[in-house]
Amino acid sequence: MTTITLSAQNLCRNYGSHAAVREISLQLRRGEVLGLLGPNGAGKTTTMRMLTGNLAPSSGSIEICGVDLLDKPQEAKAHLGFLPEIPPLYQDMTVDEYLLFAARLHRVNKQAMPTVLNNVKQRCGLEDHGKYLIVTLSKGFQQRVGIAQAIIHNPDVVILDEPTVGLDPNQIREIRKLIRELGASSSVILSTHILSEVENVCDRVQILHKGCVMLDETLAGLQQRGTCLEDVFTQLTHNDGLGSLI
Amino acid sequence: MIITILRKELRVLFTSPLAWILLTLIQLVLTWIFLGLLDAFLQIQSQLLQIANPPGITEIIVTPVFSMAAIVLLMVTPLLSMRLLAEEQRNHTLTLLVSAPISMTDIVIGKFLSLIVFFFIIITLIILLGISLLLGGTLDFGLLLSSAIGLFLVAACFSALGLYISSLTGQPVIAAISAFGVSLGMWIIDLAANETNRWLHSISLLKHFERFNQGLIDTFSIAYFILFTTAFLVLTIRRLDGERLHG
Known part of the structure; x- marks a missing residue:
């Protein structure tokens, strides 16, 4: 149960001179649900688009179930399921x-x-x-x-970009249950703004800010240290433009 | 995988009224022209008999219908090609195709073939129109075949061009207008090539078709059509790949 399904090393992505994602590394085991947290523009969507082959990274490597996504895209994508921010319907x-x-x-x-x-x-x-x-x-x-x-x-790896946006509370609960079910057999990455969602369904959390990973920690580890996710989140991400105004 | 894309495109095409309206309109216009030519032929038939080696009904009726059909396709293709990629970009559905284990080449070829299938239906109907003349005479099947092949190759060129232009924008209407503009430009090149030098003849798409329409299957023209089509398909694939690289 500890096989690694997705591993990304030192991913970078620049849009012109602006670096949207800097040196992000991810590792995901089978049966793990990873939550990507971050304020708007932190690079969550860019990271997910790179992991699913929709965007080529400026540098870095991605392996899905041991297959290199950039070398053998078709073979690697066969292990992937992706729900983008706007559902492709x-x-x-x-x-x-x-x-x-x-x-x-x-x-x-x-x-x-x-x-x-x-x-x-x-x-x-x-x-x-x-x-x-x-x-x-x-x-x-x-x-x-x-x-x-x-x-x-x-798929072995399911990537969901803000899956619960626009749903009513009952539907959110059902979708969360579904994600936990998926997490039993595959690996799941989900991005969200909602902290309680991460606490509810994820095993591990990564907080992104300005394209860098600020925190990579299991939720069990956070609980052990007795820290609250919300405090950690504000601490790590409050020093942007809006935060300094408050 | 090409088949999967092709099937989906055909389903989308034929569930919308657009395809049916276009099929009807094209058939209506061409049949009208066909009947007009038939009428003219019947009027001059007695005079034709006095000429030593008179042109047959294929030359007088069928080939003009085919050259008219080329102009009709020139105007219709932008309407069909506009949504192929522009709509996928606007509705963000291209992500579904790109995230699936399928190559850009398969996506582009699948979409291109859906247009080819549609034009195949149109051309078959035009051939049937010609064959209906067998009721009252004989046909030059060689000429009919070469005209049909020519029209098919022209349709392939317009489709590839329309597909490429559709990949450049997220707005189907803009894709249609741009493709229409470029097609008109090619028509103007054809008109200009009537008077002036040879190199315009070499680059004019419709001039190459004219040779097929005269029953002349020229390898230079075939090469021109195949190069034209391939060039725009490759450009489309590169354009979609570029989106991924430069995003």
């Missing part, structure tokens, strides 16, 4: 059509397709929505379809 497809397309894209076996589809709809609470057009669904259900798309092929 085709509005005029039905939920079933869309999920089947996502499954085919991720090379799900043709015979297994109906089982996989039913399975993922059940996990995400979409059983009754298969025939609906995505455009007619509410924000919360669209978000669920986005999550379903990311986990349909049972």
Whole structure:
């Protein structure tokens, strides 16, 4: 259970002269849920886009299940599921059509397709929505379809960028339960602004600020030291523009 | 994997009314021209009989329909190609394709082939239009085939160009207008090539098509079409890869 599924070394990304991400290293074990925390513009989304092959890092290396993402992108991406900040949904497809397309894209076996589809709809609470057009669904259900798309092929690494944005409290609870379930069999990275979410579902937390890792600590370790996540967060990130005004 | 993209594109294309409206309109315009030419042929038929080696119905009716079809495709392709990549960028759905284990080349070729399939349907309908003349005469099948191949290659060129322009912007309408502008430019080159020097003839896309339309399958023209198509497909792939690198 301690195999490493994702490892990134010294990731850097520059936009022109601006360095969005500096020397970030990540390691994720199977069965671990990692929370990426940070204020706006800390580099969370950039990091996630690099980990999923949507953005090439300026320097550094990424390995997913032992396969180098930059050398063999297709092989590495087969182990990945990604939900971006804005769910990548085709509005005029039905939920079933869309999920089947996502499954085919991720090379799900043709015979297994109906089982996989039913399975993922059940996990995400979409059983009754298969025939609906995505455009007619509410924000919360669209978000669920986005999550379903990311986990349909049972990836070893699931990367979720702010998965609970725009959901009502009941849905948030269900999604958190789902993430914990996913964490049992795969590795999960999730980014969020909500501290309680991290305390609820994550095993480990990394706090990013201005493109650097300020803290990498297990939640158990934090509890042992008796420190509260919120205090740590404000301490590490308060020295930006807004913080100094207060 | 190309098939997966192709199937998805065709499904999206044919669930929207756009494809059906365009198919209807194109067929309507071309049939109207076809009937007009047929009418003209029937009027001059008696005079044609007095010439020693008269042109047949293929030359008088079918080839003009094909050259008109080339102009129609020039105007229609931007409407079909505009959403292929621009819409994916605007709706942020390109992320789904890029994060999946599939190469940029597969994505671009899949989308390109969806347009090719659509044009294949149009060209088949035009061929059927020509074949309907068998009811009252004989056809020059060699000429018909070479016109069809020419039109197919022209459609491939317009598709590749439209796809590339669609990759440059996140706004489908801007992609359509730009592709339309470039296509008009190529039409103007064709008109200008009527009077002036040979090099305009060599770069004019429609002039190359004209040779096919005369029943002349020229390797230079084939090479021109294939190079044109490949160049714009490669540019599209590079453009999408560049997005990843420079983002």
